Amino acid sequence: MASGGTGRDEDGRDERGGARTALAGLTTRGRSFLAAGVAAAVCAYVLGQPDLLRVGLLLAALPLVCTAVVYRTRYRVSGSRRLSPARVPAGGEARVHLRMDNVSRLPTGLLMLQDRVPYVLGPRPRFVLDRVEPGGRREVSYRVRSDLRGRYPLGPLQLRLNDPFGMCELTRSFSTYDTLTVIPRVEPLPPVRLGGEAKGYGDGRQRSLALAGEDDVIPRGYRYGDDLRRVHWRSTARYGELMVRREEQPRRARCTVLLDTRALAFRGAGPDSAFEWAVSAAASVLVHMLERGFSVRLLTDTGSSVPGEGADGFAGASQGSADSAGLMMDTLAVIDHSDGTGLSPAYDVLRGGDEGLLVAFLGELDEEQAAVAARMRRRSGGAVAFLLDGDGWGREPNAGPDPMNRTQERLRLLREAGWTALGVPRGAALDELWRRADGERSGAVTAGGGTSGRGAGS
Known part of the structure; x- marks a missing residue:
């Protein structure tokens, strides 16, 4: 076989x-x-x-x-599996197509086909295949569904051979398996004026100006493939090598999404927990910003980012934006709680440069970590924080407000540092919070006479 x-x-x-x-x-x-x-x-x-x-x-x-x-039966059967789709959001369904081909010269007897699937995807599928003629083919399919994100192996495929009297049953396993990736749910977000402001133009962050006239050009060395019409002959004569003019292209607006994954910052578990809400919200913002043409970066409290991510993040509105979104979704599909106790590693990464718009999804913060989060605002063109109310997510939905809730104090500290900070109660809708963040940010800009409008792009 x-x-x-x-x-x-x-x-x-x-x-x-x-x-x-x-x-x-x-x-x-x-x-x-x-x-x-x-x-x-x-x-x-x-x-x-x-x-x-x-x-x-x-x-x-x-x-x-x-x-x-x-x-002694000498059936030779080949099998294949196809997932449609191979990447599915949590709560969605994927269909698994199985195909069996009899590549021997003899017909097969009664075959029982079984595929191994994790229990979270549903019951183990079993199919009974009647006699398959030489060169014949049989195709069957089944559906899988999971409310929990992650990567789940499917397979290996197993065939059971039985005799007509039911005395003996032998199992043969195929060697290949496939992986189903269950990604976080992505909610469509309304277009708002939150944005990351581009801080420079051309090939560098800053452009040095010469005195006047034609010398107001920053040349660079010729590279293979450069257009000869861009050759700057005066600089070429001066430096003794072929020099070309830099083409001025606006830098892409940037957005960093910070996801707090500390285990001590979140309570509960399961699809309706605070941490799963934060992961889904981060995925929604990443996809939304990519579609708007931002260079998007995913950062966690440990200072880690998506493997393969460039220095400026993944570029949106490009041919590879779908692949970029897929890489980030694959990372979020398997992301889990970290053992860290603070946000300092993420702060060390952010203070290395201007990150444009910063969108943070934070769990419970003590006074020290709230101060660290407040300092992150200094390097950002705009900063929006969604603070998950740990007391609210830990209580029943109709239990009423908690008089000992510390979330308001943390929000006040972040707002004083320049953040647009919102608390996230249990069961909150992300699209409504997104609109509120835009409204509060616009109100802050108007109240400040326009001086706080940094990063409010289109």
Whole structure:
């Protein structure tokens, strides 16, 4: 029996352990017949009854013959699996298509097809395939669904061979498996005026100006593929090598999404927990900003980012924006709580440069970590914080306000540092909070006479 995707013979025959493998495939019926046959043979020997001995031999021989026939079967079957889609949001369904091809010259008997799936995706699918003619094909499918994000292996595929009397059952496994990625839910967000302001133009962050006239150009060395019309001849004569003019292109607006993953900052677990809300919200903002053309960066409290991410993050509104979103969704699909106790690693990364718009999803903060989060605002063109109310998420929905809630004090500290800070109660809708953040930021800009409008892009 050939393994799907490898073409390797998987008939399972092993000269040293073949008999042991075959006998291990005896069903309850086969073992019962064998035991009854041995018992009858022993009784016939003790009682001296030759007829009973013949009955015992028949009972014992039937399961052994069935085992030998099933074990010597030389079917060669190839299998393949296809996921549609391979990346599905939490709560969504994916369909798994299985295809079996009989590549031998003999028809197969009755086959039971079984695929291994994790229990969170649903029950293990089983299919019964009738006789498959030589060169024939059978296709079946089943659906999987999970409310929990993550990566789940599907497979390997298993085939069970049975004899007509049900005495023996042997299982053959294929060697390949596939992976289903369950990503966080992404909510569509309304277009608002929150934005990250570009801080420079051209090839560098700052542009030095010469005195006047044609010398008001910053040349650079010629690179293979540069347009010869960009050659700056005066600089070429001055430096003795071919120099070209820099093309002025506006820098892309930037956005950093900070996700707090500290285990001590969140309470509860499961699809409706505060941490899962924060992960889903971060995914929604990342996709939204990519669609608007921002260079997007995902950062966690540990200072880590998405593998393969460039210095300026992933560029949006480009041919590879879908791939960029896929990489970030794959990262968020498996992200988990960290063992960290503070936000200092993320602050060290952010203070290295201007990050444009900063959107933070924070769990519970003590006074020290609230002060660290407040200092992050200094390097950002705009800063919006969504602070999950730990007391509110830990209580029942209708339990009322908690008089000891410290969230308001943390929000006040962040707002005094220049953040647009909002508390996130249990069951809050992200799109409504997104509009509120835009409204509060616009109000702060108007109240400040326009001096706080830094980073409020289109």
